[in-house]
Amino acid sequence: MTSVVIDTNLFFAALRTPNNFVRDTLDRSDLRFIAPNFLVVELFKYKDELVTKSKVTEDEVYELLSLLLHRITFINESAVSLGNIIHAFRLCSGVDEKDTPFVALALEYDAQLWTRDRELKDGLSAKGFFHFFDA
16 A cells, blocks of 8 residues: 655645545545644644635534544654654755655655645755655
8 A cells, every 4th residue: 555645735725625636535545644743733723724715614624624634644753763854854955844744754654745835846856855646
């Protein structure tokens, strides 16, 4: 089974729109979706903005959140080796250091990174990271 690290923006996209490609992809049984606990921190940080921009009611956002949280395995950052954290930081340096936990998780679990962030993809590719998931 292929492991896929989902980034914050894609997770948020699945919450904002009732029927979308991201949510459909998260339903695939041939994929294992993982994310660092940092995604939950981001969720709380941007909760109000997420609800405001959503195309559904606040109650529906919470319902969707419950469903999506069950489809993703969250991994504590302490489960990632220091070597992979350092490697990920070097890859993300000059691009977006906030993505370090996601890249580190992809390295640790030999997973593909699922992101729509073109700047991140280009920056990581320029440094030799090509493990991207394109659904």
